[in-house]
Amino acid sequence: QNDNKANNSAGNKSAASGKETTAALKDVKVVLDWSPNTNHTGLYAAKEQGFYKEEGLNVDIVLPGSGGADAMVASGEVPFGVSYQESVTQGRTQGVPLVSIAAVIQHNTSGFAAPVDRSIKSPKDYEGKTYGGWGSPVEEAILKSVMDLSGADVSKVKFINMGEADYFTAVKRDIDFAWIFYAWTGIEAELRGEPLDMQYVKDYSDKLDYYTPVLVTNEKTIESDPELVKAFLRATSKGYQYAIDHPEESADILLKAVPELDKELVVASQKWLSPKYQDDAARWGEQKREVWQNYSDWMHERKLIESPLDTDRAFTNDFLPEQ
Amino acid sequence: MLTEKSHLASPEALEIRDISLTFRERRQHLPVLNDISLSLPAGKFISIIGPSGCGKSTLFHVIGGLLKPDRGNILMGGQNVTGQRGLISYVPQKPALFPWRNTLDNVLLARELTGGANEAAHEEARAWMNRAGLGGFEKAYPHMLSGGMQQRASFLRGLLAPQEVICLDEPFSSLDELTRSDMQRWLLDLWEDSRRSVILITHSVDEALILSDTIYLLSGRPAAVLHRVDVPFTRPRREDLTEDPGFLELKREIGARMKEEQRKKPI
Amino acid sequence: MLTEKSHLASPEALEIRDISLTFRERRQHLPVLNDISLSLPAGKFISIIGPSGCGKSTLFHVIGGLLKPDRGNILMGGQNVTGQRGLISYVPQKPALFPWRNTLDNVLLARELTGGANEAAHEEARAWMNRAGLGGFEKAYPHMLSGGMQQRASFLRGLLAPQEVICLDEPFSSLDELTRSDMQRWLLDLWEDSRRSVILITHSVDEALILSDTIYLLSGRPAAVLHRVDVPFTRPRREDLTEDPGFLELKREIGARMKEEQRKKPI
């Protein structure tokens, strides 16, 4: 059945497919970190453009639901997934065998945002304001770092757990600022005409310029089938390259794959994000050791992890295609 | 015409006028009461005898306001009270004791409904329970009573209700003859003391003759009044009344009339 | 010893041997059956008469295996069957019809339980319902029947059950005298045809005398056998038996014995 399906779609796109053989494609699942968004465009592009097929893979992109992707990947249920440097770090110190194999975006695009009417221009202005988050110690530590570096006192910030509420809802009541990804929530704010002030956390310390999101696999897959990881990353890398080169077309690909998404948001977000995938790195997906080291040191210093991270086993560039 | 007449006469405690009723269930019609009229003068005791299933209990339900007749009226003290509830003390055919109440609380229920379940009522209930052979069973739940004991509890519950008119639907059917005659004598005593008005459904011609001033014989379903028998014996009635030749004669006559009717319409 | 004897004699359909039972509810003890022994020879008809609440229905529950006696045994055909169920056809004191079954299905229930509710049983049930004045009520649910009609349905249900021994607990208490004597006559006919063995609880001495070969008089609670009366009248019994002087004499004697007992222990 799989052959049939593969042949059909391959037939439609015979140009893209170099090896037009009936050899069975290998079924591979990738589990996302959240609902599909522009962080994932490269995956959808690689699928749609036939890059995976060229590698002999039949990739199925699945949603994680409330369980999250990490357990799926770590358990070997799914070979690849989307995660965050922070999760990999925390997971590995708990013995969870996740390995990061590519950085989706080179630099951290998250930060603290507030509607302009709160006139929050720098971390100093957080004093006396209310922060809406989800109550994790990491948030608090980051906020503290950022404020310390600006000579502000984090104890003057009121923390509220806003749970399921999103940024736009939260700032309507009680909450002044929240932590967002600009590529999605920030762009939505632009589209809505609700301008916001944003302080990117990476601007305050190199240690906070960690990778978010990253592609992960588990140690077992690396050990037992390194060729699969290589093939997967070769195609994925082409997918992200396509997204870098063709923001509008790749946005369309995402929308076609997930028609329920808001078109305007996806297109605007993609235009903003496409240049940021590779950014200043030599190739897409490249991860630097010091980024992993810095952030895990930072976490360990603040007791956010119980033991230091064995940095070299947490990530690898070995499977990225050669430049 | 009838209305005129009764307005002239002193009002009866209860008057049933030309009551007709048909049960309608989906497409089936079952005529049950057919132009029934009878009257219970204040302070009197009347009985109703009729074949099983003819409509006696249904007539009580109409009197009590539970069912609305298709035609006819119920009058009490000259007032039209058709469909009004709460005007009679009622002893139903099935004891209908509440399983979550102990026997004493069950006996007090009707009194409670009229707001009179005070200490005195409790004492009265206890005394009556003793009298009815239920002493020691005050705290027992209904499922721990025998059939006859349940019936006696239900009877007491009805007696303790304060209303003028008492409607008794086969109150002694599950009692042995001695307990039964004991209850009958007691009912007579109470009735003679308080002069409430009683209407009794019974299958026992003896019982009807011993207790009542008037007996209404009903036909088979749909029930109509077949005969009205005035009981001539003086009160208080003698213990050995049942052996009186007049009694036996009347009993035989009633038996014959019922038999004749039933021969026309086999049950 | 007793066991020996009965093994020698031809086995009785039902023998009750020295049954005693006390209800224990929390700290209260209520002795109800006190060393009761009685026997029902195969093909015979016996009656039990006793004051209300003395323990008659409880005795049936012991016979039927619903209650375990504290002491004593139940034997059927010489076999100890104490605590075994399903050996009797039973007509309970309360009709206990199932509200979700129509009357015909209720009548067929006992037959269903023994796996014999086939077409023939349906026909038989219909015919018997007609005979009992329930024709046309086959599809009616129990709440649409009068008290007496429910009792008749329950009676038919018991009759349709196939077991040898029939236990009837006041089966005619809610019936008018004509319907009652009609049912009695019918019961006698059936019994004479089939020669099943019947044990009947009744409050009517007339009924007991008309129907039975032997009458057991029970004392008040705790029930003990007070007297055993052998009924001498030949069968088939005459319609006018109730006016026979022998009948009246026996009736008076039984009444007197019961009265004497009740005077000792007021209900």
Added chain:
Amino acid sequence: MKLRQLWNSIWPPLVAVILFLILWQAATSLFHIEKWILPSPADIAKEASTGAAGLWRHTLATLRLLLLGFAIGTAVGLLMAFALHVVPFLKSSLYPLIILSQNVPTIALAPLLMIWFGFGILPKIIVITLVCFFPVAVAAMDGLSRADRVMLDYMRMAGASKGQIFTKLEIPHALPSILSGIKIAATYSVMGAVIAEWIGADKGIGYYMMLQKSSFRTDKIFLAIAIIVAISLAMFGLIALLEKWLIRYKPAKDDK
């Protein structure tokens, strides 16, 4: 006559729902509640008229999931109640585990289910089953154990076997209770399906809602809720009809 009865049972809820919608509409425009906080019924209707086509696919997927899950959940609940009723020892020993099953939150359960049962329909069915079986089982056990004593005594005296008592007395007697439990389960099954879709799906109303949530499209979320409510009402209505049909023997509340 029949038509009139139907009409009489339809118009009160209809009026209530319409009133509710009018109030909602009025409130949103009166208090200037923004569309992305709480869309008005009109917004939702507009969204429905333009964007409903794509939703049909999701609705069907959810419907399929929930009907299957509801059927299995109800069956499991009934079977469990039957087994536990018939074997009292089972009842007293397994009750804690049944309650336990209601206290494992999805965030702990979801990864386990996915790891053990993959991404297919099975883990979702398990979630719905877990949601549905409980009210059915509790209501059924309660109903079964409350059979009328007098009738029970009759059945025993008449020599009915345990099985006969069960099928001819206890089940018919428990039927109203059971249906009441099934009514609750039917209502929950819809939310159960939505939650099951949150723990991993690529179609269905739950999936759709999740995506809309991430795109901040509150009006579409409410359109999805409207569909969920409609399904729920339909399920409830069907069970109520079934109830009317199964329990015919009851006297009309105010006959004559």
Added chain:
Amino acid sequence: MKLRQLWNSIWPPLVAVILFLILWQAATSLFHIEKWILPSPADIAKEASTGAAGLWRHTLATLRLLLLGFAIGTAVGLLMAFALHVVPFLKSSLYPLIILSQNVPTIALAPLLMIWFGFGILPKIIVITLVCFFPVAVAAMDGLSRADRVMLDYMRMAGASKGQIFTKLEIPHALPSILSGIKIAATYSVMGAVIAEWIGADKGIGYYMMLQKSSFRTDKIFLAIAIIVAISLAMFGLIALLEKWLIRYKPAKDDK
């Protein structure tokens, strides 16, 4: 005698739970299930012995929340059932809205509650109430409407007012049903509280679980679940005791 009865009602569930734990322990070591997927009971116990101190605060917070929510939810459910039973028109018209209330998922509801009621205890109580009132209301309405016909007829004939019929007949008759609904609600109230805490709280078991989830401490999550289960069982047990005490009139199932 009494002690023995107590023991007889305690040992079967105890044995079942212990068996369950043993099976679980065996499975985790037999299949080498990793601790961060499914910790073994021993892991959880170890965690409990070392890290339980900090959990006490969270447990108390949740307990407070859920008891309050459960009480309010049950009260609302009962009052609603009473009102709807007494006024049949209300019943037929409001039923759809009641079902609707069970079909608004938290992801849509939470933001609304937050905007309207802020971040205090109120929105959380509302969530638990929404979860609890429904089984109570449905069970109570069903129980109330099924009062015995013969007794009802007696009450009417005896001139009982609607209020008297309600308090003296319908309520006592519906009590077993109501308690069955409350039992279900008690079980749900615990999960309701956990969910309420997910939609925004700074303490409580739900909050704690969320944090542990993000740091892969599955053992701590299961410790939290164990606490939830314990609370649930305690609630259920209390209601069952209350039931025994309230419904004394029933014949013991196999008396004599």
